[in-house]
Amino acid sequence: xxxxxxxxxxxxxxxxxxxxxxxxxxxxxxxxxxxxxxxxxxxxxxxxxxxxxxxxxxxxxxxxxxxxxxxxxxxxxxxxxxxxxxxxxxxxxxxxxxxxxxxxxxxxxxxxxxxxxxxxxxxxxxxxxxxxxxxxxxxxxxxxxxxxxxxxxxxxxxxxxxxxxxxxxxxxxxxxxxxxxxxxxxxxxxxxxxxxxxxxxxxxxxxxxxxxxxxxxxxxxxxxxxxxxxxxxxxxxxxxxxxxxxxxxxxxxxxxxx
Amino acid sequence: xxxxxxxxxxxxxxxxxxxxxxxxxxxxxxxxxxxxxxxxxxxxxxxxxxxxxxxxxxxxxxxxxxxxxxxxxxxxxxxxxxxxxxxxxxxxxxxxxxxxxxxxxxxxxxxxxxxxxxxxxxxxxxxxxxxxxxxxxxxxxxxxxxxxxxxxxxxxxxxxxxxxxxxxxxxxxxxxxxxxxxxxxxxxxxxxxxxxxxxxxxxxxxxxxxxxxxxxxxxxxxxxxxxxxxxxxxxxxxxxxxxxx
Numbered sequence: 090x091x092x093x094x095x096x097x098x099x100x101x102x103x104x105x106x107x108x109x110x111x112x113x114x115x116x117x118x119x120x121x122x123x124x125x126x127x128x129x130x131x132x133x134x135x136x137x138x139x140x141x142x143x144x145x146x147x148x149x150x151x152x153x154x155x156x157x158x159x160x161x162x163x164x165x166x167x168x169x170x171x172x173x174x175x176x177x178x179x180x181x182x183x184x185x186x187x188x189x190x191x192x193x194x195x196x197x198x199x200x201x202x203x204x205x206x207x208x209x210x211x212x213x214x215x216x217x218x219x220x221x222x223x224x225x226x227x228x229x230x231x232x233x234x235x236x237x238x239x240x241x242x243x244x245x246x247x248x249x250x251x252x253x254x255x256x257x258x259x260x261x262x263x264x265x266x267x268x269x270x271x272x273x274x275x276x277x278x279x280x281x282x283x284x285x286x287x288x289x290x291x292x293x294x295x296x297x298x299x300x301x302x303x304x305x306x307x308x309x310x311x312x313x314x315x316x317x318x319x320x321x322x323x324x325x326x327x328x329x330x331x332x333x334x335x336x337x338x339x340x341x342x343x344x345x346x347x
Numbered sequence: 348x349x350x351x352x353x354x355x356x357x358x359x360x361x362x363x364x365x366x367x368x369x370x371x372x373x374x375x376x377x378x379x380x381x382x383x384x385x386x387x388x389x390x391x392x393x394x395x396x397x398x399x400x401x402x403x404x405x406x407x408x409x410x411x412x413x414x415x416x417x418x419x420x421x422x423x424x425x426x427x428x429x430x431x432x433x434x435x436x437x438x439x440x441x442x443x444x445x446x447x448x449x450x451x452x453x454x455x456x457x458x459x460x461x462x463x464x465x466x467x468x469x470x471x472x473x474x475x476x477x478x479x480x481x482x483x484x485x486x487x488x489x490x491x492x493x494x495x496x497x498x499x500x501x502x503x504x505x506x507x508x509x510x511x512x513x514x515x516x517x518x519x520x521x522x523x524x525x526x527x528x529x530x531x532x533x534x535x536x537x538x539x540x541x542x543x544x545x546x547x548x549x550x551x552x553x554x555x556x557x558x559x560x561x562x563x564x565x566x567x568x569x570x571x572x573x574x575x576x577x578x579x580x581x582x583x584x585x586x587x588x589x590x591x592x
Contacts, residue, residue, distance in 0.1 A: 103459075
């Protein structure tokens with residue numbers, strides 16, 4: 090694994106180029122171009138604010154901000170998973186012609202989504218100030234939560250991308266399951282409305298811990314649940330290692346199968 | 348004895364030939380445990396040793412395993428059995444312009460294409476002017492690649508490829524690009540690689556090229572080594588065999 094990391098480091102320029110290609114290609118040929126990176130979450134927020142302040146009034150204070158925090162974190166997960174599953178198959182021509190560490194492609198998807206998420210935070214921070222919630226010093230935990238989230242996402246995307254090469258139905262399965270995953274994660278509702286005896290199942294979902302941690306530092310303005318975050322970190326490291334092993338084994342025949 | 352750059356030991360490569368490729372869940376369940384493919388050995392017991400600074404030509408008929416051997420050495424294919432040892436920084440040119448994006452300019456594509464070969468931004472910056480000059484594209488370098496003619500496209504791709512200063516270079520019949528003047532430039536560049544001590548492996552149909560450019564040659568027949576040794580001797584034997592057919 091150490092050898093692999095060194096090799097990927099050698100290909101850092103390729104990784105960088107893939108990430109910027111990913112970010113640029115998204116809004117290529119649109120008039121506003123890269124500005125959409127900010128406009129997208131801004132419009133999303135505008136729609137929620139309108140819906141939840143006039144049509145569906147919610148008891149939760151500043152519900153649109155509450156939801157926006159969860160949604161941005163979720164978009165990082167969902168974007169990585171959805172684009173990541175098909176990423177090896179869609180880059181088949183490159184994989185067949187040049188040797189480079191194959192991990193670079195799924196990694197570029199995760200990093201592109203991460204950068205997108207970090208940029209959208211600018212809109213979120215402005216929303217926090219305008220809504221009167223303000224910015225609390227616990228926001229300094231943000232990089233820690235982001236790191237844990239990323240360590241969890243990398244192996245997930247590695248596994249999905251490589252399994253999809255052998256079993257193309259996965260892409261369609263993931264498209265459906267991601268919707269289910271969204272609704273079992275407390276994004277559009279607070280975890281407190283989940284009946285006590287069911288809550289344990291919700292906490293088996295890694296995304297719950299991630300969203301809860303972001304809500305803590307930005308919405309509730311407290312420190313995140315540190316033991317939970319720590320165990321999530323430990324679990325993600327183990328998952329990272331498993332993901333690496335699975336990818337390393339299955340990637341051997343990838344160029345023949347795509 | 349000089350240092351070994353590339354060594355293969357008892358190298359085997361097996362492909363699965365699917366008759367009717369079952370990929371869906373239903374078919375997987377129905378055909379559980381039954382193999383719907385046949386095994387096909389593309390390489391059988393290939394043993395090669397190439398010393399640093401030498402060049403090797405791979406010849407053989409279509410389907411004899413030439414390109415497969417090159418891909419296994421480069422790491423694109425994983426060997427089924429046996430091992431490949433590579434000692435040095437390896438660069439493979441199977442196809443020119445891998446990863447070229449039509450919407451990006453020639454200049455942007457130089458960065459992307461070179462980075463695929465594991466080069467850092469600093470290394471690319473140092474070579475940029477030379478690459479552009481060699482490609483003879485002039486001011487077109489800042490136009491999107493989609494507006495290029497196929498000749499311009501190939502010149503740019505080859506120019507990037509040739510400037511990456513490899514220690515070991517694997518080439519798969521990419522020499523036939525551009526007009527004769529450009530080909531001449533490429534040939535002299537390859538000769539200068541040889542003089543600089545770059546280890547090279549070519550796959551070629553043109554046995555003339557092999558006897559001119561290579562020290563050693565290997566003749567593959569049905570995935571096995573038919574003959575391996577001094578380039579001129581192997582090429583002669585191969586041509587004689589081809590004539591009798």
